[in-house]
Amino acid sequence: MSTDNVLEALPSDPSQAVKPLRRGRGDAGASADKCLIKAVGLTKRFGKKLAVDDLTFEVHPGQVTGFLGPNGAGKSTAMRLMLGLDGGGGRTTFDGVPYRELRDPAREVGALLEAKAFHPTRSARNHLRMLAAPSRISDRRVDEVLELVGLASVAGKGPKSFSLGMSQRLGLAVALLGDPRVLILDEPANGLDPQGINWLRSFLQSFAESGRTVLVSSHQLAEMAQMADHLVVIGRGRLISDLPTDEFESRWSLKSVSVQSPQSEQLRRLLIDRGATVQSPHGDAFVVTGLDQAQIGDVAAGAGIVLHELATRVASLEEAFLEATADAQEHPIRTTSDLSAA
Amino acid sequence: MRGALVQEWIRLRTLRSTWWLSGVSLVVTTMLAVAFTLTAGTSTAARLGLPRGAGSPAVLGDQASFALVLSSAMQMTTLLVGLIGVFAFGHDYRHGTILPMLTSVPRRNSLASAKLVGVALWAAAVGVLCIALSAVVLVVVGGGRFAPGVGFADGRTARVVGGTVILVVLFSLIGLGLGWLLRNVPAAVSLLFVLPVAVEPILRVLLSVDALHSLAGAGRFLPFTAGGQLVAYTTKVDPSVPEAFRNDLSPLAGGLTFTAVVAVLLVISAVLFRRRDA
Ligand SMILES: Nc1ncnc2c1ncn2[C@@H]1O[C@H](COP(=O)(O)OP(=O)(O)O)[C@@H](O)[C@H]1O
Ligand SMILES: [Mg+2]
Numbered sequence: 001m002s003t004d005n006v007l008e009a010l011p012s013d014p015s016q017a018v019k020p021l022r023r024g025r026g027d028a029g030a031s032a033d034k035c036l037i038k039a040v041g042l043t044k045r046f047g048k049k050l051a052v053d054d055l056t057f058e059v060h061p062g063q064v065t066g067f068l069g070p071n072g073a074g075k076s077t078a079m080r081l082m083l084g085l086d087g088g089g090g091r092t093t094f095d096g097v098p099y100r101e102l103r104d105p106a107r108e109v110g111a112l113l114e115a116k117a118f119h120p121t122r123s124a125r126n127h128l129r130m131l132a133a134p135s136r137i138s139d140r141r142v143d144e145v146l147e148l149v150g151l152a153s154v155a156g157k158g159p160k161s162f163s164l165g166m167s168q169r170l171g172l173a174v175a176l177l178g179d180p181r182v183l184i185l186d187e188p189a190n191g192l193d194p195q196g197i198n199w200l201r202s203f204l205q206s207f208a209e210s211g212r213t214v215l216v217s218s219h220q221l222a223e224m225a226q227m228a229d230h231l232v233v234i235g236r237g238r239l240i241s242d243l244p245t246d247e248f249e250s251r252w253s254l255k256s257v258s259v260q261s262p263q264s265e266q267l268r269r270l271l272i273d274r275g276a277t278v279q280s281p282h283g284d285a286f287v288v289t290g291l292d293q294a295q296i297g298d299v300a301a302g303a304g305i306v307l308h309e310l311a312t313r314v315a316s317l318e319e320a321f322l323e324a325t326a327d328a329q330e331h332p333i334r335t336t337s338d339l340s341a342a
Numbered sequence: 343m344r345g346a347l348v349q350e351w352i353r354l355r356t357l358r359s360t361w362w363l364s365g366v367s368l369v370v371t372t373m374l375a376v377a378f379t380l381t382a383g384t385s386t387a388a389r390l391g392l393p394r395g396a397g398s399p400a401v402l403g404d405q406a407s408f409a410l411v412l413s414s415a416m417q418m419t420t421l422l423v424g425l426i427g428v429f430a431f432g433h434d435y436r437h438g439t440i441l442p443m444l445t446s447v448p449r450r451n452s453l454a455s456a457k458l459v460g461v462a463l464w465a466a467a468v469g470v471l472c473i474a475l476s477a478v479v480l481v482v483v484g485g486g487r488f489a490p491g492v493g494f495a496d497g498r499t500a501r502v503v504g505g506t507v508i509l510v511v512l513f514s515l516i517g518l519g520l521g522w523l524l525r526n527v528p529a530a531v532s533l534l535f536v537l538p539v540a541v542e543p544i545l546r547v548l549l550s551v552d553a554l555h556s557l558a559g560a561g562r563f564l565p566f567t568a569g570g571q572l573v574a575y576t577t578k579v580d581p582s583v584p585e586a587f588r589n590d591l592s593p594l595a596g597g598l599t600f601t602a603v604v605a606v607l608l609v610i611s612a613v614l615f616r617r618r619d620a
Contacts, residue, residue: 083445085620100448111445117438119357126356133352134345134446174442 018206019179034061035095035108035181035213042081043089044074044237051077052088053237059215061181064208066228066245067217074237075217076113079186083111094182106135109182110175115167115190120160124151124170127159132177145173164191172200182213189223201227225249257293260285260309267305274299284308346452349443350460354426357433363426364468367419368475374414375476379483382407388582402489406575409502411480413573415472416506420513423465424534427517430457432527444620454612458518465514469507498575505572505593512569512604519607522615538566543587550586562591565603571596 037059044052052074059065069075082092084100092098094109102108118127128142146152149169154162159170168191175183183204189197204227208214215232218224224231224245231248233241241248256279261267264284272278276290288296293312300307354360378385382403387394392401434440447453477494520530542564549561562568571577571591579588591599 080620084448085441085444087617087619099445102448105448106446109445111442113441113445114438117441119433119437119439121358122356126352130349130352130356131442131446133349136345 018203018210033181034211036060037082037092037094037182037213037215039078039082039090039092041090042078042092044077044081044086045088051237052081055090055234055237055239057232057239057242059213059232060230061213062208062211063229064204064214064216064227065230065232066224067215067232067234068221068224068228069217069219069234069240071219073219073234075219075234076186077237078234079111079113079184079215079217082184083109083113085113104135104178106132106137106178106180108178108180109184110178110180111183112168112171112175112185112188114186115164115171116159118159118167118170121158123156124159124162124173125155127170128173128177131174135178137177141177141179145176148176149173165193165196168192169196180212183207183215185214185216187217187219189218189220189227197223255292256287256289256313257291257296258285258287258309258311258313259296259307261300261305261307263305266303267300270299270303270305271296287313343452343455346447346456347459349447350456354460354464357429359429360426360464363422364464367415367422367468368471370418370422371414371472372475372479374417375411375479376483378407378411378414379403379479379487382411382484382487385410389580391581403484403487403492404489405492405496405499408480408484408488408492409496409499409575411484412473412476412499413502413506414476415469416509416570416573419468419472420510421535421538423468423510424513424517425531426464427461427514427519428521428527428530428534430461430518430521431525432521432530435521435525436527440620450616451612454522454615458515458608461514461518462511465511466507469510472510473503473506501593502573502575505574505597508597509569509572509600512572512600515604516607519604519611522611523607542566547586561586562589562596563599565600568596569600572600 039058040056042052042055043050055074055078067075067079077086077088080086081088081090082099084092084098094102099105099109118124122130125142125146128145129139132138132142143152143155146155149172151166151169151173154166159167162170168188172185172188175185189200192200204214204216208229216224216227218227228245231241231243231245232239233248241251243251259267261284264281264286268278268281268286271288271291274291274295276288276296279287279289291299293310297307297310299305300310383401384394386392386404386407387401389406390401390404392398394401431440434443443453444450447456517530517534520533521527524530524533545564546561546567567589568591571589571593574589574593574596577590577592579590589596
């Protein structure tokens with residue numbers, strides 16, 4: 001099947017695809033179209049297992065918020081709670097209104113929860129028309145979103161033969177149908193190739209820049225770090241961190257210095273005396289945390305110790321992420337307000 | 343609610359199975375109508391206990407055998423339309439489309455009502471078309487096969503026709519209820535077929551044994567058995583029917599019994615639908 005050449009149909013500049021926010025909805029002036037999401041005390045239990053545990057966070061307009069956590073952390077469950085699909089504790093409001101009470105949900109909030117949520121033989125176009133009907137979204141808009149996600153050439157086909165990436169894009173098309181001011185996307189990058197991920201990133205960024213609200217989940221930190229301005233990180237159903245992406249990175253990227261010296265024993269003792277932590281000694285080499293490269297160099301020079309290697313290593317974001325989510329229960333919750341209080 | 347109805351209309355129309363099942367219903371019903379028309383005389387003779395075969399006078403079909411042709415849809419269309427009902431929720435749970443449907447129509451009562459109305463109307467349309475085709479068969483093939491005076495202008499025949507449409511609609515709703523409750527297409531399809539075709543007949547035979555004599559009448563109230571009375575031309579017991587399968591329930595009583603069972607199934611499903619996770 002000609003599923004591969006479909007990628008070429010992705011519009012080259014996704015920012016062109018984002019319409020400016022509608023104005024003059026009536027009431028509150030310039031901010032009328034911006035939507036703040038507040039999730040308070042989200043809780044979901046499956047039998048004995050607490051899948052989402054008293055989760056509270058906000059998603060602000062004008063930026064991409066990443067919803068990050070390892071597989072099984074409770075991201076999908078939390079999103080389903082937010083949309084009133086699952087019964088559970090807590091409350092989520094979109095500008096003060098719970099999802100179920102939105103007057104025209106598709107025009108307010110676009111959601112992608114599962115990539116392959118379609119009937120295999122109902123054509124992509126009919127699938128969209130069906131889901132567009134309750135909000136009286138025109139057939140023209142259906143063709144527009146098909147074009148936008150690069151599926152126009154297969155619009156008449158049943159999605160049975162769609163790759164995971166194409167399925168994700170059909171799901172994204174559903175979310176975009178009502179030209180909503182909020183997007184909630186569950187792992188939309190799964191199955192996309194690097195080109196598709198790039199496209200998604202710039203699309204979401206221009207979507208957010210137009211003043212709209214985006215919550216996008218992933219279990220891959222590297223992917224999220226590039227896509228999101230803000231990260232809500234959860235592990236085992238609980239909030240671990242709620243920080244701007246760069247603050248999350250600097251907070252969690254642990255620096256260490258790898259050192260190699262023929263007089264390694266002597267140097268290690270000196271460094272430990274200075275309060276450093278020495279890890280993984282191996283022959284002449286060892287790793288130091290707690291002192292930076294220059295301080296270690298000074299110590300060595302002061303004692304006349306020869307250095308064969310002195311190099312700073314920054315733990316990868318993935319390591320930081322693992323560290324951050326490793327033992328969710330044992331780490332205190334860190335939020336922006338904690339930081340500014342410190 | 344209007345939007346949800348439009349959505350349901352698109353959902354039904356854009357499923358191949360809807361068209362297949364409806365098309366097969368029409369074809370099979372027409373074939374059955376032809377068969378019932380050609381054998382109208384024989385079945386009338388059997389029912390009335392008249393002599394048949396070589397030498398005996400030819401028997402013409404009576405009004406009951408005429409009505410039987412018009413109710414041909416009760417044979418297969420009921421089950422096929424029941425499948426359309428099963429798929430109403432069954433497909434959405436099987437393929438995960440229940441999620442985008444509930445995000446586009448977050449009020450569960452609206453979504454469910456739309457499906458109910460959509461499936462019931464579709465089933466009614468299929469039922470009416472089946473009857474129309476049966477009528478065409480009577481006009482085209484029936485000439486000279488029925489006794490004088492037998493025809494469409496008959497009160498009880500009109501009731502059988504109405505009962506046929508109601509029965510077809512109730513079957514579509516029982517299918518819908520099974521798919522909704524079980525959220526599992528194979529399980530719902532199995533029940534839809536096994537209950538009327540195997541379970542109830544077996545129960546009726548069991549209930550008719552002497553040891554259960556005092557319960558013998560209870561078999562009449564088994565839901566599908568009772569529902570079948572909707573298309574009964576007469577409640578007079580037919581001597582050609584084995585004792586275990588005779589039924590003297592009036593069409594109204596039978597129809598209400600079946601309707602009550604369907605209603606209970608739908609209410610339980612609706613309550614669970616509001617409570618369960620999507
Ligand atoms: N329907 C369900 N029944 C039972 N357990 C579930 C169900 N859905 C999710 N879970 C469990 O809840 C936890 C969170 O799952 P999920 O929200 O899918 O995590 P994530 O999306 O972050 O990978 C997991 O341990 C998962 O096994
Ligand atoms: Mg998930």
